[in-house]
Amino acid sequence: MTDKSAIKSGRFFSAKNLFLVIPVFRRHRLRLILGVIALLGVDSFQLLTPRFIKRAVDALEDGTASGAILIQCAGYILLLAVGIACCRFVWRYLIIGFSRLLERDLRDRLVAHLLTLDRRFFQRHTTGELMALSSNDLAAVQLATGMGMVAAVDALVMTLAALGCMAYINPTLTVIAVAPMPVLAITTRMLSARLHKRFNKVQEQFAAMTEFARSTISSIHLLKAYTQEQSQVEQYGRMGKVYVHHNLKVAIIQGLLFPFSSLIGNCSLLLVLFFGGRLTVLGTITIGDFVAFMSYLFMLTWPMMAIGWVTNLFQRGATSLARINRIFSEESELRDVVSEESFPLQSGGMEVKKLSFAYPGQTTPALDGVTVSFTQGVVGVIGKTGSGKTTLCHILTRLYPVADGVFFLGGRDVNTLPLATVRNAIAYVPQEATIFSETIQANIALGKIDAGMEEIEKVARAASIHDEIISFADGYQSRVGEKGVKLSGGQKQRIALARALLLDRPIVIIDDGLSAVDTETEHVILQQIAPYLKGKTCIVISHRIAPLVEAEQILVMDNGKMVAQGDHQSLLESNAFYATIYSHQTESLLGEG
Ligand SMILES: Nc1ncnc2c1ncn2[C@@H]1O[C@H](COP(=O)(O)OP(=O)(O)OP(=O)(O)O)[C@@H](O)[C@H]1O
Ligand SMILES: [Mg+2]
Incomplete structure (x- = not known):
């Protein structure tokens, strides 16, 4: 009835x-x-x-x-x-x-x-x-x-x-x-x-x-x-x-x-x-x-x-x-797979084939026929605002359902893998850092509650936030207020980054995770976290080209499509959009200098 x-x-x-x-x-x-x-x-x-x-x-x-x-x-x-x-x-x-x-x-x-x-x-x-x-x-x-x-x-x-x-x-x-x-x-x-x-x-x-x-x-x-x-x-x-x-x-x-x-x-x-x-x-x-x-x-x-x-x-x-x-009576549209078999996803190879996606109630797709594969090493993603970068992260972290034969992880169709298996393979730093009204220690240890203080400090150091944390009156035990009101935007982002590093998972996705940090600090952080990313599949999304220059591969997105890919040098030569933003960014840097 x-x-x-x-x-x-x-x-x-x-x-x-x-x-x-x-x-x-x-x-x-x-x-x-x-x-x-x-x-x-x-x-x-x-x-x-x-x-x-x-x-x-x-x-x-x-x-x-x-x-x-x-x-x-x-x-x-x-x-x-x-x-x-x-x-x-x-x-x-x-x-x-x-x-x-x-x-x-x-x-x-x-x-x-x-x-x-x-x-x-x-x-x-x-x-x-x-x-x-x-x-x-x-x-x-x-x-x-x-x-x-x-x-x-x-x-x-x-x-x-x-x-x-x-x-x-x-x-x-x-x-x-x-x-x-x-x-x-x-x-x-x-x-x-x-x-x-x-x-x-x-x-x-x-x-x-x-x-x-x-x-x-x-x-x-x-x-x-x-x-x-x-x-x-x-x-x-x-x-x-x-x-x-x-x-x-x-x-x-x-x-x-x-x-x-x-x-x-x-x-x-x-x-x-x-x-x-x-x-x-x-x-x-x-x-x-x-x-x-x-x-x-x-x-x-x-x-x-x-x-x-x-x-x-x-x-x-x-x-x-x-x-x-x-x-x-509401059910998740994400089918979960119940399986006795355990899937230790050691290799973080990820592949999407002709992935198209529109948000519920939207007619224009946010992703339009994206085909890309991610293997070991750092892949940079760049693209105009609204081009679909975060949407791609949502799909990769299994927040939205995909059709069969579209998304493969470690060689298997994700629809045949339990959701927890997929999510446990990924350490994700979302575009907007979510901080809980807890202590800093608890915020960093979110995905690994039993982590020791030593480990926590190590990742905090890598994310260049340790010194700031210990300067607070209660150090790692400081309570950060609702949604982290007592922290600056850049501090929140670095805590979120430390949280992801602590997980030590085969895939790391950083969605514009250092946007609120100055370029100098960003550069230092990227160098410090390099050892953590070694041997992993790492996707770094950024609006700034500088941190991606070293990446083995850079993907350029526009209007939901993957419009170009290659290393920094080849993109500079072949992609007008990439070349333009690079020149704008270097000019502004020179201007600042
Ligand atoms: N929850 C949502 N519901 C409906 N439409 C959405 C939703 N989230 C994003 N969109 C739309 O999808 C498109 C892609 O958004 P997305 O967040 O992936 O862009 P982005 O490349 O990450 O942008 P930015 O660089 O600003 O972070 C945009 O047109 C946006 O308006
Ligand atoms: Mg985004």
């Missing part, structure tokens, strides 16, 4: 959504059974109480009441109250605990699933949306399976049992008492379908606001620099208004549901007072029966109220579960 049809029909939980939670119910069945038994305990004790009230009232009426009888009745009622208190504690602990376990289980699975998804997915869904899912939506499911379930079981059992007890006292009066109920059932059904639709809007708006807050906070410096604080506040205010608007619509429906339930309850009370009173006057039932009947009717008031509340909780839970389910 699609989400839309679920909205239309107003069904609380579709089978597809239930499949998501059934295994958890099964796993914790003992806890649930015990919880429900305790819940039934509360209900039975509550149902027994009016029996003792009736006994006492009847004894008072027919004059047989003695101190001993009244104390006995009071004693039983007290005992029942103690029983109710104990059972209530037990069910709360077990069932609310269960809903927390279910929430944890869903959250763990959600996070694990998100980590399997590819870049296409993350281009379609914002971080805020996913954050809202793991906070607001999971909480709604937790409430529905915790309090919602308890209230539903409780309401159902209490209704049936109270009705049974009432019918035992007088069936006709019971029929009169429940006469207004069908009106409630019909109204609830009608309103609950609307609730589902409204909740969906509330959750969607919450997701949009979460994303807005996240992106505002993470780009606060930029927004301040562009004096956009006021406009951000206004925009957030407008979003808040829409959120309140949707919530108010929910409140209107709830506002109708709750009082309507109690109104119906009061109608029943009115009918019982009138007809029950008459039956008592006529002597058909005793005063004790009448008092007990009224007590049972009061017990029905809670389930009446609960109908509105439970509907509310279940609708919220179902809406959120459907939203979570939509994420679970």
Whole structure:
């Protein structure tokens, strides 16, 4: 059942959504059974109480009441109250605990699933949306399976049992008492379908606001620099208004549901007072029966109220579960290969044949028929901005899927190799250094958590960052702030480079990884890392020709195509584009000099 049809029909939980939670119910069945038994305990004790009230009232009426009888009745009622208190504690602990376990289980699975998804997915869904899912939506499911379930079981059992007890006292009066109920059932059904639709809007708006807050906070410096604080506040205010608007619509429906339930309850009370009173006057039932009947009717008031509340909780839970389910039904387009065989990719030979690629939703290809092979040694890649260099890196690091027969690694089609095997063969320095709000040591050791301090310092020295790190008050233990705010652009890049060097993998890809470093330092770094690149396949992308001059081969990219390749000298002679940028760059250097 699609989400839309679920909205239309107003069904609380579709089978597809239930499949998501059934295994958890099964796993914790003992806890649930015990919880429900305790819940039934509360209900039975509550149902027994009016029996003792009736006994006492009847004894008072027919004059047989003695101190001993009244104390006995009071004693039983007290005992029942103690029983109710104990059972209530037990069910709360077990069932609310269960809903927390279910929430944890869903959250763990959600996070694990998100980590399997590819870049296409993350281009379609914002971080805020996913954050809202793991906070607001999971909480709604937790409430529905915790309090919602308890209230539903409780309401159902209490209704049936109270009705049974009432019918035992007088069936006709019971029929009169429940006469207004069908009106409630019909109204609830009608309103609950609307609730589902409204909740969906509330959750969607919450997701949009979460994303807005996240992106505002993470780009606060930029927004301040562009004096956009006021406009951000206004925009957030407008979003808040829409959120309140949707919530108010929910409140209107709830506002109708709750009082309507109690109104119906009061109608029943009115009918019982009138007809029950008459039956008592006529002597058909005793005063004790009448008092007990009224007590049972009061017990029905809670389930009446609960109908509105439970509907509310279940609708919220179902809406959120459907939203979570939509994420679970997403699959990575990158086929992973499960293999017992291990592929120690010693040789880093890489080859792509007629590789064309367009980003999702784009018509113009970012790569157009690229054919190239990378063998041991340093290969430089140069090309105008937007020519497809980073896209090539994305394909080589298996972030996007490729067709069969296009990309070969160590002589094998990558589609026959497990993703982890391919990625474990490559040390990648992306164009934008990603730094975690951790210590510098942890940032460098990202891919090799157990790396010793000695190794870490060695690669940091090679990346020319060691001296700067030890000049910080806490050295390698310095915390760098969110996304490395305490570091300069060049420092971040060199930490990212050190991180890749630490991995010692057969293929190294550096995507413009030293763009924020001055040419002098870049030159020093390239010399220092040369021993690390020895015997490896190394792809160095750069906008500057100087660091590529020594490369055995240089590839020139333009508009998604590989337009020329050769060593520095041959390209100077044969490729006009290459010759032009070289002369521009040397001129500007001379100018600077
Ligand atoms: N995630 C994306 N979705 C859609 N289009 C994209 C995406 N990333 C890049 N592109 C487009 O693909 C083309 C190639 O981009 P790419 O990042 O590979 O260029 P580049 O050569 O690395 O440029 P630069 O030198 O500026 O880093 C560009 O036209 C760009 O607009
Ligand atoms: Mg790029």
